[in-house]
Amino acid sequence: MSMPNHSLNNSDSSHAAGKARELPAHIAAQLASAGRATDTAGQEWEGRNLGEGTSHTHQFPADTGETDSGVQSAFEKFEAGEAFEEEVVDALRKVRVFAPVVAEVSHSVITDEGLIADKEADMALVSIQAPDGRKALPLFTAVDDLTSWHSKARPVAAHMRKTALSAVEDDNQLLVINPGSNLTFVVRRPALWAIAKDIPWVPSYKNPWVLEELRGLVAHISAVRDVRIAAGQGVASISGSGKKLSGGGSGPELNITLVLVPGLTQEQLNFAVQDFQYRLASHGGLSEAIDSVQLSLAAQ
Numbered sequence: 001m002s003m004p005n006h007s008l009n010n011s012d013s014s015h016a017a018g019k020a021r022e023l024p025a026h027i028a029a030q031l032a033s034a035g036r037a038t039d040t041a042g043q044e045w046e047g048r049n050l051g052e053g054t055s056h057t058h059q060f061p062a063d064t065g066e067t068d069s070g071v072q073s074a075f076e077k078f079e080a081g082e083a084f085e086e087e088v089v090d091a092l093r094k095v096r097v098f099a100p101v102v103a104e105v106s107h108s109v110i111t112d113e114g115l116i117a118d119k120e121a122d123m124a125l126v127s128i129q130a131p132d133g134r135k136a137l138p139l140f141t142a143v144d145d146l147t148s149w150h151s152k153a154r155p156v157a158a159h160m161r162k163t164a165l166s167a168v169e170d171d172n173q174l175l176v177i178n179p180g181s182n183l184t185f186v187v188r189r190p191a192l193w194a195i196a197k198d199i200p201w202v203p204s205y206k207n208p209w210v211l212e213e214l215r216g217l218v219a220h221i222s223a224v225r226d227v228r229i230a231a232g233q234g235v236a237s238i239s240g241s242g243k244k245l246s247g248g249g250s251g252p253e254l255n256i257t258l259v260l261v262p263g264l265t266q267e268q269l270n271f272a273v274q275d276f277q278y279r280l281a282s283h284g285g286l287s288e289a290i291d292s293v294q295l296s297l298a299a300q
Helices: 025-033 055-059 069-079 085-092 143-149 160-169 189-197 208-218 266-282 284-289
Strands: 096-110 116-125 135-139 154-159 174-177 185-187 224-231 254-260 293-299
Touching: 069 085, 085 185, 085 189, 096 135, 096 143, 096 160, 135 160, 143 154, 154 160, 160 174, 160 189, 174 189, 185 189, 189 284, 208 224, 208 254, 208 266, 208 284, 254 266, 266 284, 266 293
Parallel strands: 135 174, 254 293
Antiparallel strands: 096 116, 096 154, 174 185, 224 254
């Protein structure tokens, strides 16, 4: 997420000393409205509860805005090495989460009193960029974590599956749970889609179907004897305390090792790798089940 940079230039040779400088109209209007007893629509500020109207007070009236106890338990077990990342995803799929939304004024006018009145405003969902350039949606399990991460964002509460569906529709490839907290957990694309479809998720490096299909691919490549799978280097994540965790990373998710026949020339090796990569990319089911790949080669 990028934030605009603003700078002020205090030098202005066109104004002589002692001469009052005329402020731009929009700045003068904002100064005029500061400290008034009413807003630009004439409604009094006194007696108004500005805390009301957040999404969780409407959709989830009994919600305290804290992390769900089941999710908190899954986080704690995961950090302690007592749970796997698929168990965290399974806990997340059932709960309410908060998405950060910021208001962007699309049209404003200056009233007869010289005050700025916002006529139109768009609510924009905050997106971030993963290290590999993919679009990611930040989500939070507690209101306090969201406001600590972005003080101007409004927490919009929704069930996780509905949020996942919206993320897919908006071309997000990842969900980043609680960015900036001690345990930041990334839900990669296949898990995101599984939540949206309300089906179970098994990481590709543990999925017997993935291994079977990969073996089916290499059966047509004479230079490859076998294929092995394991968790990719990008599966692991690091907690805020520096502890390495066995999941929750943004990828690469799957390490595929091609076991080669001995005595291949460089040309034969290059052809075999290119052939495998083409077959893998053309396999729709594997493309959905695997988020990202790192490829290794091994001798027989």
